[in-house]
Ligand SMILES: NC(=O)C1=CN([C@@H]2O[C@H](COP(=O)(O)OP(=O)(O)OC[C@H]3O[C@@H](n4cnc5c(N)ncnc54)[C@H](O)[C@@H]3O)[C@@H](O)[C@H]2O)C=CC1
């Protein structure tokens with residue numbers, strides 16, 4: 001059946017080069033959707049073992065990427081150039097680069113494939129990825145791929161540094177905030193497992209509400225705050241704290257680092 005789908009062109013062949021945290025998350029996420037034939041490529045045998053039950057093929061041979069419709073590069077930024085030097089892609093292939101700070105032009109200058117730059121995040125694994133993608137080089141095939149594992153925003157490449165901070169690094173900031181809520185729950189007497197479940201599910205539910213509900217965030221906060229109730233007291237404490245500043249500082253620091261990284265990847 002797989003062979004039929006491949007020969008009829010209803011299956012998109014995706015090669016993922018670099019199957020660590022991010023490449024592995026994409027591979028795991030694609031396993032839950034139909035229509036993708038995934039080849040996992042990595043030099044580290046342990047990385048291939050970790051994804052072998054989620055991919056159709058695993059190999060340490062990057063030339064396997066010649067068979068793909070879409071080639072995803074998910075190696076560390078410093079390795080992108082050497083990976084591209086060893087790849088010989090065709091003009092009818094699409095190369096998706098995940099590397100932070102590496103410009104689309106830097107990659108495009110080193111391959112015949114058509115290039116699109118994406119800033120993904122780890123939630124690809126559960127189909128909840130938030131990704132930013134450059135308008136330049138974007139095809140419906142890539143839109144479908146990103147849509148298969150989450151939501152995406154099409155942005156001008158000049159916005160990639162801020163996107164890297166907000167949605168690329170963002171999961172780490174959210175994990176940190178969930179942990180703070182969990183710790184407060186434990187301090188109040190909940191078991192660690194209960195506190196983690198309640199805190200994480202609360203963030204998940206709140207995020208889902210923001211995405212689906214037409215009300216503004218301020219209106220949603222109001223909906224939780226009963227007059228003379230509990231939330232209003234908590235919100236007073238939160239508004240008087242430095243919480244907003246801390247989040248802004250985290251995003252600004254990550255954005256700044258993305259710009260610094262970019263300076264190392266220029267052909268000028
Ligand atoms: N980790 C994350 O949450 C995110 C990462 N990214 C980007 O994704 C890229 C990968 O990051 P991570 O997955 O965190 O790194 P990682 O270190 O977890 O994974 C990189 C993988 O590349 C493999 N690799 C190294 N050289 C290779 C080669 N020549 N050929 C094939 N495979 C090779 C390594 O063995 C490793 O398994 C980076 O460019 C990063 O900026 C983007 C958004 C989020």
Ligand SMILES: O=C(O)[C@@H]1CCC=N1
Nearest residue numbers: 100164167168169170
């Ligand atoms: O920390 C990093 O550099 C990568 C890019 C965004 C998330 N992780």
